Amino acid sequence: QVRLVESGGGSVQAGGSLRLSCAASGYTYLPYCMAWFRQAPGKEREGVASIAINGLTAYIDSTKGRFTISRDNAKSTMYLQMNNLTPDDTAMYYCAAHYSSACAVQAHLFNYWGQGTQVTVSS
Numbered sequence: 001q002v003r004l005v006e007s008g009g010g011s012v013q014a015g016g017s018l019r020l021s022c023a024a025s026g027y028t029y030l031p032y033c034m035a036w037f038r039q040a041p042g043k044e045r046e047g048v049a050s051i052a053i054n055g056l057t058a059y060i061d062s063t064k065g066r067f068t069i070s071r072d073n074a075k076s077t078m079y080l081q082m083n084n085l086t087p088d089d090t091a092m093y094y095c096a097a098h099y100s101s102a103c104a105v106q107a108h109l110f111n112y113w114g115q116g117t118q119v120t121v122s123s
Contacts, residue, residue, distance in 0.1 A: 009117030020080040022095030033103035038091035047105030
């Protein structure tokens, strides 16, 4: 059973930066695909970015150029560097993982989820 634990959330002003981490444990093999999702109050969960075990990444349009997803397989940890944050980025951010070869930012593909870390951006 894969366990995912997020950290690094917090409160920042617009234009600021945060780095989220997601530590994976309890697995036999590293998940092929890991991703970040977010959900703001009253809104549906939204995929942010995904990264395959070979480093191939995908982003949603609103985060391209501002967010960078990465993973350190030796440390079993995934990261999300978020720069130039705006109030629209305020949400609970979730880490997710799966073992299939289709690595995309689509929630239905993922069967392992973390508990989330809150990101709040003030104007």
